[in-house]
Amino acid sequence: MxxxxxxxxxxxxxxxxxxxxxxxxxxxxxxxxxxxxxxxxxxxxxxxxxxxxxxxxxxxxxxxxxxxxxxxxxxxxxxxxxxxxxxxxxxxxxxxxxxxxxxxxxGTAVATGAFPATGAVTATGTVIATGAGDPGRGRLTGGVGWVPWLRDATHVLVPDAERVLWLVRTEDAGVEPVELTAPWSAGRLVLDDTPAERLGRAPEAYEDVLAVARTAFAGLQAGVCAGSLARAVAYTSVREQFGRPLATRQAVQLRAADAYMDTEAIRVTAYEAAWRADTGRPGAAAALTAAWWASEAGKRVVHSGQHLHGGMGADLDHPVHRHFLWGRQLDAYLGGGTALLAALGDLLAEAEPGAGPEASPGPDPDPTPEGESR
Structure with a gap:
């Protein structure tokens, strides 16, 4: 690698x-x-x-x-x-x-995905597709509780119950504002016989997009953690207690060192998952691993960053608090460490003997909806 x-x-x-x-x-x-x-x-x-x-x-x-x-x-x-x-x-x-x-x-068009990166559709109703004889077209009914950046999006990618991916124009759907922990432009998606077009083959396209999303948001978490830690290092280097900078205290050094190692683990696992995707290698397990580190270790790092600021870390207007909010929101969006670890265990258990743990498909160079000829 x-x-x-x-x-x-x-x-x-x-x-x-x-x-x-x-x-x-x-x-x-x-x-x-x-x-x-x-x-x-x-x-x-x-x-x-x-x-x-x-x-x-x-x-x-x-x-x-x-x-x-x-x-x-x-x-x-x-x-x-x-x-x-x-x-x-x-x-x-x-x-x-x-x-x-x-x-x-x-940038005149913005896309988002109407499913958490855990792969389970959180819907107010079952998202179903009803076609009219065209396998590349459908109509969706249902809803998704919250979708990141939905209020900015022109298109939203929606998986149905069969893990078929459908592309929906937000102007054809209902979008209701939702406030999240992090200040993301999120919204609730409401689908009522909404027209949609199919993207890729199911379930290969769904699994690939899911792995890509897990990896991308893990990379975002690596940056959030690095920024939080950088702020903590800068603060403890100048903030003095009993005549000495806080950074000289062993407890502070150990807490910062643990946060640094967690951040590097998030980064390297995200890099590996991305490298696998770019080189056409199976990457489902690598993406789950990166997401687990981003979720489980990410929240530790942003908690440490806030804690190392002492009383200043409790100030909701302090810059480090944004990293805390983002880190916790990314933990929730990725699905939480327990759920991700369970999904990784299921993937490893389902792998055929001798085939290895990876099962993620690569891109289809010219996908055609099922039922159509190339």
């Missing part, structure tokens, strides 16, 4: 870090509330970063999301990258790619 970024991936990461560092300030983030920072999103799109995702791959997207997580920038990069750009590029037909990708690259 070699996780060394290519020149293109490193250039994209450095550009993202520069733009995010300049624009994603604490004051701007506080002013944005739960909405997207439109100026920041426009700057990222003008720089060609969403458009570069197809070229730099999932590992490149993870690198970009790390930089976003460091500053908890209010932009829908993770959602539109995993559920839009990569999903359509890997599983869309030629016609779908030609029609949908330009808008996603430019």
């Amino acid at each position: 070699d996780f060394t970024p290519t020149e293109e991936q490193e250039a994209a990461r450095e550009l993202a870090a520069r733009i995010l560092g300049d624009l994603a300030t604490h004051e701007r983030l506080a002013a944005a509330g739960s909405g997207t920072d439109a100026e920041l999103w426009k700057a990222l799109c003008a720089a060609g970063l969403p458009a570069a995702v197809e070229e730099i791959g999932l590992l490149g997207l993870v690198l970009l999301l790390e930089e976003q997580g460091r500053v908890t920038a209010q932009v829908p990069l993770a959602a539109t990258g995993a559920y839009g750009l990569l999903a359509v590029a890997r599983h869309g037909t030629a016609e779908q790619r030609d029609r949908l990708l330009p808008g996603l690259r430019e």
Whole structure:
């Protein structure tokens, strides 16, 4: 395994870090509330970063999301990258790619996914599809309790009970505002005989998009944790107690060291899962492993970051509190450590003897809905 970024991936990461560092300030983030920072999103799109995702791959997207997580920038990069750009590029037909990708690259279209990365649809009713003789078209009925960045999205990817992926235009669906722990532009999705178009083959496309989403949001968590830890290190290096900086205390050093190791574990497992996806290797178990570290270790790190700030960490307006909120929201979105570990155990138990634990399919270069000829 070699996780060394290519020149293109490193250039994209450095550009993202520069733009995010300049624009994603604490004051701007506080002013944005739960909405997207439109100026920041426009700057990222003008720089060609969403458009570069197809070229730099999932590992490149993870690198970009790390930089976003460091500053908890209010932009829908993770959602539109995993559920839009990569999903359509890997599983869309030629016609779908030609029609949908330009808008996603430019940022005029934003995509998200109407399911938690655990793979279980949290629905107010069963999401069902009823076709009218066209296997590539359907109508959906049901709902999903909360979808990240739904209020910004133009398209939402919805799995039905059979794990068929359907692409829905949000203008055709009902979107109700939802307030989350983290200030994400989330919403409740309501489907009532809503028209939809099919994406990829079931269940291969569903499993692949799910693994990509788990990996992408784990990369985002790696950045959130790195940013939280960086703030804690900076604070404890200058905050004195009894005439000595807090950073000289052994208990503080050990707590920070544990947080650093947890952060590195999240990062390296996300890198491995992304590398597997980009090289066409099976990656379901790797994606689950990355998601477990991001969920289980991520909440430890953001708790440590807040704790190491002492009384300042209890200030809801302090920048480190945003990392705490994001870390806990990502833990919930990924499904929680216990559920992820159970899913990983089921995957390993189902693997055929001698076949290894991985079972994630690669992309379909030109998928065609079942029932249609190539």
